[in-house]
Each structure stands twice: as C-alpha cells, then as structure tokens.
Amino acid sequence: MKKFICIAFFSLFLFNCENEPKTSYVIDGKAEGVYNGIRVYLNKVNERGAPIPKDTAIVMNETFSFEGSVEYPQLYYISINGTPGRFPIILENGKSSINIDSKVLDNTIYVGSDSHDVLKAYQDKMDAFDAEYMKAKDNYKEAEFLNDTASIKRDRQVLVDLTDKINNFQYEYVEENNSSYGMMPILNTLINSRDVDFNRVVKIYEATSDNIKSSEEGVRMKNTLDKMRLVFEAEKATAIGEIAPGFSAPNPNGEVISLKDVVSKGKVTIIDFWAAWCGPCRRENPNIVKVYNKYHEKGLEIIGVGLDGRRGQQNPKEAWEKAIETDNLTWHQVSNLRYFDEIARTYSVNSIPRMFILDSDGKIIAKNLRGQALENKISELLD
Structure with missing residues (x-):
C-alpha cells in the first residue's frame, strides 16, 4: 500500500512539474560545416524591419546555444555570419533545438515550440x-x-x-x-x-x-x-452619395467659416484640399481658377482647405497667405495650420491635392477631378 502511494505521489509530482509554467528558454543549436568563432544572432525586428539584437552565440565544434526568457511567445529571427537571409522562429520559454543549414537558411529546422x-x-x-x-x-x-x-x-x-x-x-x-x-x-x-x-x-x-x-x-x-x-x-x-461631413476653420483674417455656410450660397460646391508646399496642388491651381471664374456666377462655390503647418515649414500662415495671393485664389480659404489635421482625417485625406464636389444639398457627387475632367463635370452640372 505504501509502495502504491509513493508511486502515485511521484507520478503526480512529475505531472505537476511538466505543467508548471516555463520561465526561461534554452535553444540547443547545430551548425554543421560552420567554423569555430562564427557568430549566430537572435534578433527581433522593429516596425520598419530593422534588427533589434536579443542575443549572440559563438559556434564551437559546430554547436551553439541561446538561453534567456521571454514574457510570451514572440517572432524572432536567426541569422549567421556569412549566410544571407534570416530564419523566422516563434521563440517561447522551454527547451528547443535548431539545426542551421548554413548554405540555404530556409532549410533550417527548428523543433520544440508549439507556436x-x-x-x-x-x-x-x-x-x-x-x-x-x-x-x-x-x-x-x-x-x-x-x-x-x-x-x-x-x-x-x-x-x-x-x-x-x-x-x-x-x-x-x-x-x-x-x-x-x-x-x-x-x-x-x-x-x-x-x-x-x-x-x-x-x-x-x-x-x-x-x-x-x-x-x-x-x-x-x-x-x-x-x-x-x-x-x-x-x-x-465621404463616399459618393453621402452628405459631406461638416467642418469649420478660420480664414486668413481669423474669421471662422463653415462648410454649411459655403454650401448654402451655391448650387455646386468644391472642397479643395491643398497646401502652399504642395507642388501638384500649385500646378493645378490655375485650372481651378479658370473653372471658378467661368462658373462662379452660375452657382459654383469653392472652399479651399489649406494643410500647411507641416514639420519644418517656416511661417506656415505667411506661406499659406502668400500662396493664396500668388495663385489668385479668390474663393473661401480656411486652415487650422496643423498639416493633415482633423478635417483631413475626417475626409480620409492622406495626400494632396484632393477634391470633393457637392450638390446644393451638400451631397458628394464626384471626387478628385483635375484638368479638363473638372471643367467637364462642372459644365455638366451648371451649363
């Protein structure tokens, strides 16, 4: 009876040991044909793909090892001096082994991690x-x-x-x-x-x-x-057919102008996202000026949303106002001078120029037209 109790206790002890959380890892590595002194690297990578060193091992007698701990299973990469590329592993606490193929790293075998x-x-x-x-x-x-x-x-x-x-x-x-x-x-x-x-x-x-x-x-x-x-x-x-989200921002004189105010004045309204620093925007401005001058009396309104204020831009307000004057932009202009600000984010604008064309109810009826395509659309709506 005592013998049975001892055996049962020992079995339970083994079971508990096997199920205890593992708090560290050991990787036993083999690198056949690799000379002594060659370094093997265990790295993570950052969001840009650049390596973040975790550990380095030295090959001795075609073997190497890594020891340490991780908070949870994570993606790491194994690389070796003299062999291009890197081999991905999910590193987790526990004992594992890796057999590196120094000629073709993709043929490396890693065993011991369920993840x-x-x-x-x-x-x-x-x-x-x-x-x-x-x-x-x-x-x-x-x-x-x-x-x-x-x-x-x-x-x-x-x-x-x-x-x-x-x-x-x-x-x-x-x-x-x-x-x-x-x-x-x-x-x-x-x-x-x-x-x-x-x-x-x-x-x-x-x-x-x-x-x-x-x-x-x-x-x-x-x-x-x-x-x-x-x-x-x-x-x-901001899909075609949706009512354009409202916004307001100051004009060059500090007066707050709202989209609703502009839409109420015209039959067709253009929201033009641009900036003084944006070359393509500035090159398109003469075409927008031509369209505005031709169709403003027929009911075309434009509200320009300036996205000046990017990092490194000198005197963004001055640059914005000078661009308005230089390019003869005589329609409504507003800007928070905070680069791609909350208005841009509301309209999912992550590059410029971007344009939205609205009807008299503020519904989006076209997007991102330039050159002759813009004039053709405005002509279709107002002629």
Whole structure:
C-alpha cells in the first residue's frame, strides 16, 4: 500500500512539474560545416524591419546555444555570419533545438515550440501555393505568347481562382489558430495587405485570448486596427452619395467659416484640399481658377482647405497667405495650420491635392477631378 502511494505521489509530482509554467528558454543549436568563432544572432525586428539584437552565440565544434526568457511567445529571427537571409522562429520559454543549414537558411529546422509549429505549417502551405501559382502564371504567359485565346481565358481564370483560394486559406488558417501566438505574424500580414478584409481581421483579433491582446504585438495590432477603423469610417462617410461631413476653420483674417455656410450660397460646391508646399496642388491651381471664374456666377462655390503647418515649414500662415495671393485664389480659404489635421482625417485625406464636389444639398457627387475632367463635370452640372 505504501509502495502504491509513493508511486502515485511521484507520478503526480512529475505531472505537476511538466505543467508548471516555463520561465526561461534554452535553444540547443547545430551548425554543421560552420567554423569555430562564427557568430549566430537572435534578433527581433522593429516596425520598419530593422534588427533589434536579443542575443549572440559563438559556434564551437559546430554547436551553439541561446538561453534567456521571454514574457510570451514572440517572432524572432536567426541569422549567421556569412549566410544571407534570416530564419523566422516563434521563440517561447522551454527547451528547443535548431539545426542551421548554413548554405540555404530556409532549410533550417527548428523543433520544440508549439507556436512555431503553427507558423511553420502555414509557411509550408504557402510555399506549395507559390509553386502552384508560378506554374499557372507560366502557363498563362505561354498562352499569351502563342496568342491562344481559349487558353488565355482559361489560364487567367485559373490564376483568379487560385488567388481567391490562397486568400481564403490565409484567413481560415488564422481563424482556426486564433489561440496561438504563431498566427500573429500571419494576422499582421493580412492587416497590412492592400486588399485587407477589415471586418474579418477585426473579428479574428477580437476572438484571440486576453494574453495575446495584452502582448506587445497584440497592443500594437490593436492600435493599427483602431487607426484603420478611423480611415475606413472616413472613407465610408465621404463616399459618393453621402452628405459631406461638416467642418469649420478660420480664414486668413481669423474669421471662422463653415462648410454649411459655403454650401448654402451655391448650387455646386468644391472642397479643395491643398497646401502652399504642395507642388501638384500649385500646378493645378490655375485650372481651378479658370473653372471658378467661368462658373462662379452660375452657382459654383469653392472652399479651399489649406494643410500647411507641416514639420519644418517656416511661417506656415505667411506661406499659406502668400500662396493664396500668388495663385489668385479668390474663393473661401480656411486652415487650422496643423498639416493633415482633423478635417483631413475626417475626409480620409492622406495626400494632396484632393477634391470633393457637392450638390446644393451638400451631397458628394464626384471626387478628385483635375484638368479638363473638372471643367467637364462642372459644365455638366451648371451649363
């Protein structure tokens, strides 16, 4: 009986030890064919992709090791002197091993991290997709070269379908692994992609654990999503067919002018975002002057929103007023002199020149017309 109790106690002790939180990591490394003294680096990267050193190891007898601790699993990179590139790993506390291929770093094998396994499985699948896509692209190019109309149509559709398949896989994979830190680099890639499904990535992020949300990457991701939400909401609010958001700001004399006041005076109103420092804006101003002079008596109003006040600009108010005078801008001009200020953000303006054309009710009916296209549109509305 005592023997049974001892065995049971020992088993329970082992179970508890195995399930105790790991507070440090040890990476045992092999680097076959690498000379003694060669350095191996363990780095993070900042938001711009520049390395942030974590640790350095020296190869001795084709082996090396890293020891330390991380607060939570994080994306790190292994690199080695004399070998181009870097190998991504999800570093977490516990014991792991890495076998570096010094000739082709991508062939490196890292074992011992469940979070890394999630990332590695994704990378393997994406590598297979890349090979499939390149083959399909080669087929399409060959069809174009042969001017084979039927094959061009077929192969183009293959590329479209494959692109959709890859895109769906990426989102579904992150959704299925939303409790793993290993999906964080993947989700970050999706968030920063040009064709991001914003609502979907928000749902994925919100479904992650509190530990992931409170991590450094999780907090950074939340900040990015919050900024993106403002942009998406602004784009939605300033879409064609929507009533233009109201705003007010001081003119050169300090008098506060509102968009509502300007719209009430005309049949058509242009909101023109520009700045004294903006070359393309200044080059377009003569065309806007011509259109204004031709159609003002027929009901055209313009309110220019100056985005002067950028960092390093000398005397922004003086520069703004001088540009107004030099370019003969005789319509309403307002500016907070705070660069891309809250008015610009409300209209999702992140580059200039930008233009919005409103009807007499303040509804947006056109955007970003320049040159002859602008005159044609105003003529259509007022002639």
